[in-house]
Amino acid sequence: DVKVTQSSRYLVKRTGEKVFLECVQDMDHENMFWYRQDPGLGLRLIYFSYDVKMKEKGDIPEGYSVSREKKERFSLILESASTNQTSMYLCASSPTRFVSPQHFGDGTRLSIL
Amino acid sequence: GNSVTQMEGPVTLSEEAFLTINCTYTATGYPSLFWYVQYPGEGLQLLLKATKADDKGSNKGFEATYRKETTSFHLEKGSVQVSDSAVYFCAQHQETSGSRLTFGEGTQLTVNP
Numbered sequence: 001d002v003k004v005t006q007s008s009r010y011l012v013k014r015t016g017e018k019v020f021l022e023c024v025q026d027m028d029h030e031n032m033f034w035y036r037q038d039p040g041l042g043l044r045l046i047y048f049s050y051d052v053k054m055k056e057k058g059d060i061p062e063g064y065s066v067s068r069e070k071k072e073r074f075s076l077i078l079e080s081a082s083t084n085q086t087s088m089y090l091c092a093s094s095p096t097r098f099v100s101p102q103h104f105g106d107g108t109r110l111s112i113l
Numbered sequence: 114g115n116s117v118t119q120m121e122g123p124v125t126l127s128e129e130a131f132l133t134i135n136c137t138y139t140a141t142g143y144p145s146l147f148w149y150v151q152y153p154g155e156g157l158q159l160l161l162k163a164t165k166a167d168d169k170g171s172n173k174g175f176e177a178t179y180r181k182e183t184t185s186f187h188l189e190k191g192s193v194q195v196s197d198s199a200v201y202f203c204a205q206h207q208e209t210s211g212s213r214l215t216f217g218e219g220t221q222l223t224v225n226p
Contacts, residue, residue, distance in 0.1 A: 004156070031212045042202065042218040043157075050212070058213075090156055094212050101147055101206075102214060104156035 003027075004105035006091050012111045019078040021108050023091030029103075030096050032074035034058075034066065037088040037107070049074055081112045115140045117203050119217035126193055126224050134188040134220050136177075136203035144205040146170075146179055146186040147214070151200040160188075160201070193224045 007022035025032065033048040035058075045058030047066040055066050063085060067075040074093075078085055088109050092102040120135040138144065145164045149157040161170030166181035175190045186203060203217040 033212075040218065043216045045213065048213065092157075096212070101149075101159045101162060102157075102212075104149075104158070106154070106156045 004091055004093055004103050006089075006105040006108050008108050009106065010109050010111075012113060013078075013081050014113055015081060015083060017078075017081045017112075019081050019110070019112075021076040021078075021089055021091075021110070023074045023076070023105055024072050025074075025093040025103070026072065027093070027095070027103075028071065029093035030071075031094045031102075032068065033092040033094075033102060034064075034074065034076045035090045035092065036060070037090055043090065046076065083112050086110060086112045115144070115205060115207060115215045117205055117215050117217040119201075119203050119220050122219070123221035123223060126222070128195055128224055128226050129192045130224075132188070132190040132193045132197075132222070134201055134203075134222070136186045136188065136217060138184050138186065138203075138205050138215075140184070140205060140207060142207055142209060143181070144207045146177070147204045147206070148175070148177055148186070148188050149202040149204060149216075151202065151219075153199070157202060193222075195224050195226055198222055198224045 004025045034046045035043040049068045065077045090107045091105040094102045116139045147162045148160040150160045151157045161172040163170040163179035169178045177188045200219045202219045204214045
C-alpha cells in the first residue's frame with residue numbers, strides 16, 4: 001500500500017512566522033500535491049509537482065511556496081503565516097502525470113494565532 | 114472549465130437507510146470519475162472509480178455509475194451503517210489537465226443508530 005506521511009497532525013504557529021509542512025511518500029510516485037481543505041470550500045489545490053525540482057501553481061498559490069529536492073519529499077512553505085492560512089492541509093501523490101488516483105496523507109491541522 | 118457539483122449537505126440518515134449523494138460534472142472531454150471518502154481525523158481514501166461511460170464502480174457496498182448522457186456519477190448504498198459516517202468527495206480527472214483532480218465541495222454524511 002502507498003503511504004503518504006505528513007510530518008505533523010497538529011501545528012500551532014504565530015502570525016509572521018515561516019512555516020514548513022513536510023510530506024513524504026514511499027512509492028516512487030512522480031506527482032505530489034498540496035491542498036488546503038476548508039468547510040464549504042472542499043479541497044483547493046495550492047501547488048503540485050511532476051518531478052524533482054519542478055513545481056506548478058495550483059488554484060490558490062498566493063502566500064505559499066514549495067520545495068521538491070528529492071522525489072519522495074514535497075514541502076509546503078508559508079513564507080509569512082497569516083491567520084487566514086489557518087486550515088487543514090492535505091498532501092497527496094500519484095504515480096505518473098496521466099494516472100490517477102491520488103493517495104492522501106492524514107492531513108496537518110494548522111492554526112495561525 | 115471543468116467542475117464537479119455535489120448535493121449540498123449535511124445528510125443525516127438512520128442505520129439501514131438508503132443513501133444517494135448526487136454528483137454532476139462539466140468537462141470538455143471524457144474524464145475519469147472518482148468518489149473519495151474522508152473519515153473523521155483522516156485524509157481522503159479512494160472509495161471507487163469509473164473510467165468510461167456506463168462503467169460502474171463499487172466498493173464496500175457503495176456503487177456509482179458513470180452516466181455520460183446526464184454527466185452524473187451519483188453515489189448509492191442500499192443500507193448504510195454508523196461506520197459510514199464521513200465526508201464524501203466526488204472528483205474528476207482529465208488527461209488534458211495532467212494529473213490534476215477537480216473535486217466537489219464534499220458532502221457530510223452522519224448515520225445514526
